[in-house]
Amino acid sequence: MKLINQLSKETGIPIGTIRFYEKSGLFNGETKKEVTTNNYVYYGDEVIDKLRFIQMAKAVGFTLSEIKEVIDAWYKKEINKKSKIKVLDKKLLQIDEKIKELKAVKKQIALCKFNIENEAI
Incomplete structure (x- = not known):
């Protein structure tokens, strides 16, 4: 069981981000029932795996x-x-759609640039 600062050091993810992910319901920590003097939350090794999964998934656009x-x-x-x-496959389709949208925007900007370059002074 690890504290949040240990998770942060091992994964390179800021503590605030880890807390945000936990509040978002991506994983849960637990308090030790026998300890009543603090509100420390402890995390199992599976949380490190989940944090790495989240990093990988975010890196590819999820x-x-x-x-x-x-x-x-x-x-x-x-x-x-x-x-x-x-x-x-669903993510690939979303990416293909985004590429189409960006190509259309690029075409409009290029046309606008062309018109500006060729307008009479």
Whole structure:
């Protein structure tokens, strides 16, 4: 069992971010029932794995709400291969859609630039 500052050191994630993830329901810590003099929250080793999963998922474009939908099942290996592929395919489609939107914006900006460069003075 680790305290939040130990989690932060091991993962490189700021304490405030870890607290935010916990409040968002991505994982839970626990207090020791026999200790009543402080409000320390302790975290098991699985929380480090979940924090690393969250970092990886965020790095490839998943939102926290998307991560929350799958983290427990994915981490506990309760989600089958087909379901994992479905989650990833959905994200790929979202990325393709975003690329189309960005290409359209780029085209509009290039046209605007062209018009400015070629306008009569």
